[in-house]
Amino acid sequence: MDAARLWSALRTEVGAWVRSSPGTHIWLLIIGVTSLVIASASEGLSAFLLHRNSSNIHELNKHPLQSLLISGFWIEQPSSFLLYAVLFEIFHANVERWIGTLRWLVTVAVAHVAATLISQEVLLLAIQHHSAPRAMKHVVDIGVSYGLAAAAGILAYRVPRPWRWPYLAGVLLFFALPLATGGTFTDIGHAISVALGLACWPLTRDCPAWDFGRLTEVPAIDRALRPFRRKDAPGRPRSRPRRSTR
Numbered sequence: 001m002d003a004a005r006l007w008s009a010l011r012t013e014v015g016a017w018v019r020s021s022p023g024t025h026i027w028l029l030i031i032g033v034t035s036l037v038i039a040s041a042s043e044g045l046s047a048f049l050l051h052r053n054s055s056n057i058h059e060l061n062k063h064p065l066q067s068l069l070i071s072g073f074w075i076e077q078p079s080s081f082l083l084y085a086v087l088f089e090i091f092h093a094n095v096e097r098w099i100g101t102l103r104w105l106v107t108v109a110v111a112h113v114a115a116t117l118i119s120q121e122v123l124l125l126a127i128q129h130h131s132a133p134r135a136m137k138h139v140v141d142i143g144v145s146y147g148l149a150a151a152a153g154i155l156a157y158r159v160p161r162p163w164r165w166p167y168l169a170g171v172l173l174f175f176a177l178p179l180a181t182g183g184t185f186t187d188i189g190h191a192i193s194v195a196l197g198l199a200c201w202p203l204t205r206d207c208p209a210w211d212f213g214r215l216t217e218v219p220a221i222d223r224a225l226r227p228f229r230r231k232d233a234p235g236r237p238r239s240r241p242r243r244s245t246r
Contacts, residue, residue: 017093020093020096020097021092021093021094021096021097021101022096022101023092023096023101023104023105024088024089024092024093024096024104025093027073027088027092027144028084028085028088030073031073031074031075031081031084031144032081032085034073034074034075035074035075035078035081036078037049038050038074038076038078039078049074050074050076050140050142051138051140053067053070053071053073053074053142054067054071054139054140054141054142055067055068055071055116055120055141055142056120056136056137056138056139056140056141057120057123057124057127057136057137057138058137058138060116060117060120068112068113068116068117071116071141071142071143072112072142072143072144072146072147073144074142074143075142075143075144076140076142076143084144084148087148088148091148091151091152091155092104092108092147092148092151094155094158095107095151095154095155095158098155098158098204098207099154099203099204099207103200103203104151106200106203107150107151107154107196107197107200107203108147108150108151109147110150110196110200111146111147111149111150111192111193111196111197112146112147112150112193114192114193114196115146115149115150115188115189115190115192115193115196116141116146116189118188118189118192119185119186119188119189119192120141120185122185122188123136123139123185124137126185141186145186145189145190145193146189146190146192146193147193149175149190149193149194149197150193150194150196150197150200151197152171152194152197153171153193153194153195153196153197153198153200154197154198154200154201154203154204155197156168156171156198157201157204157207157209158204158207158209158210159209159210160209160210160211161209164209171194172194175187175190175191175194176191178190179191
């Protein structure tokens with residue numbers, strides 16, 4: 001019975017978590033569906049779908065709005081879906097619960113669109129200056145990493161001081177290191193996304209930082225775990241603390 005109560009409590013908390021960040025989980029569900037499509041398609045069909053739904057130079061010239069929107073719902077390697085699911089829960093879900101669905105969506109959408117356009121413009125300039133092959137106009141450019149980078153950036157404002165600075169240093173180092181070692185246009189897009197996430201600080205002004213002392217307070221699970229906690233033996237008085245002899 002106690003195990004059943006614990007399982008019920010866990011389901012309640014998971015349901016509450018999903019309802020508190022609907023945009024994150026709808027997005028994740030769509031990515032799961034598209035990943036299944038890629039995983040079950042033939043090699044030729046999967047290559048066609050990835051290129052057709054990319055936001056590369058060729059597709060941006062032909063279908064600018066469609067490619068910008070649809071490219072954010074695909075990942076190139078379906079085997080990476082579980083990793084992305086974990087990252088969505090860590091970054092997107094926490095940001096959405098914190099600042100609200102609308103402001104989270106604005107942050108992610110602006111970063112995705114701006115990083116895509118700027119990074120592809122940089123790539124186009126590289127092609128025109130013969131620093132990159134012309135075939136790069138058709139490169140597969142899909143995924144959700146720009147949105148994740150923006151979420152990681154804006155989440156820095158939820159981490160309380162002094163922990164905010166190590167977190168921010170880690171995020172900046174993670175995305176800046178590839179640029180310092182000869183990064184690609186994707187690395188440029190990531191750096192832009194992090195910067196835009198940090199620039200969205202005004203959206204967080206009325207949102208409190210984390211209180212680490214309350215992170216473990218989950219009411220339903222707390223109630224379910226009470227029968228498992230150590231109690232004083234029945235009929236035995238609790239020991240009283242010794243009085244100081246001073």
